[in-house]
Amino acid sequence: MTESELRDLLVELGASLFARGYSVGSAGNISVRLQDGYLMTPTNSSLGRLKADRISKLDLEWNHVGGDKPSKEVFMHRAVLTARPEAGAVVHLHSTYATAIGCLAGPEDTAPIPPLTPYFVMRVGRTLPVIRYYRPGDAAMENDIHEAAKEARAMLLANHGPVVSGKTLVDAVYAAEELEESARLALMLRGQPARELTPEQVDDLLRTFG
Ligand SMILES: O=C(CO)COP(=O)(O)O
Numbered sequence: 001m002t003e004s005e006l007r008d009l010l011v012e013l014g015a016s017l018f019a020r021g022y023s024v025g026s027a028g029n030i031s032v033r034l035q036d037g038y039l040m041t042p043t044n045s046s047l048g049r050l051k052a053d054r055i056s057k058l059d060l061e062w063n064h065v066g067g068d069k070p071s072k073e074v075f076m077h078r079a080v081l082t083a084r085p086e087a088g089a090v091v092h093l094h095s096t097y098a099t100a101i102g103c104l105a106g107p108e109d110t111a112p113i114p115p116l117t118p119y120f121v122m123r124v125g126r127t128l129p130v131i132r133y134y135r136p137g138d139a140a141m142e143n144d145i146h147e148a149a150k151e152a153r154a155m156l157l158a159n160h161g162p163v164v165s166g167k168t169l170v171d172a173v174y175a176a177e178e179l180e181e182s183a184r185l186a187l188m189l190r191g192q193p194a195r196e197l198t199p200e201q202v203d204d205l206l207r208t209f210g
């Protein structure tokens, strides 16, 4: 896709996430890898009202070279995109149910959402690391996120929200949606004898679709 097409898609998907309540206010941010750098949602912008020509552009060294001032979470996005060369985009949200799980689970928990459904396993994977709490925009989070992203497509920031990557922008958005709905299911079924997918079923999904 051209940069112009990706800018338009970012506006469309941001509005769609916002309209369905996956982000509120100016929460959340999205980045997309380009051949000559990165697109990033501007700081303090609402995902519901992005403007294609105001989206921030960063060069390959992550210097701001165009559009409005980028998200304060540039370090978070850089941590994931440098750890996962196959990732084309990163979506960070404060979506309610995934954030709730991030308030219950701690960094020792590597799978705070059980494998209840195939699409969670296919889009998010086997592990979902929990990163200890950092203040939003704190550059100190970069190393923890970078290390976690080497092994996992998505993670939860404790008491903050999910960070999800995908091969393409559409893949990253789909994975963020699937993560949120899986978190909702997990909380809905908490304390009930829900049947989880077996390790063999998880292996089969990852072999077939991973
Ligand atoms: O989600 C956010 C902080 O974690 C929003 O920050 P920005 O508005 O700087 O992107």
Ligand SMILES: [Zn+2]
Binding pocket: 027, 028, 092, 093, 094, 136, 160, 161
């Ligand atoms: Zn945030």
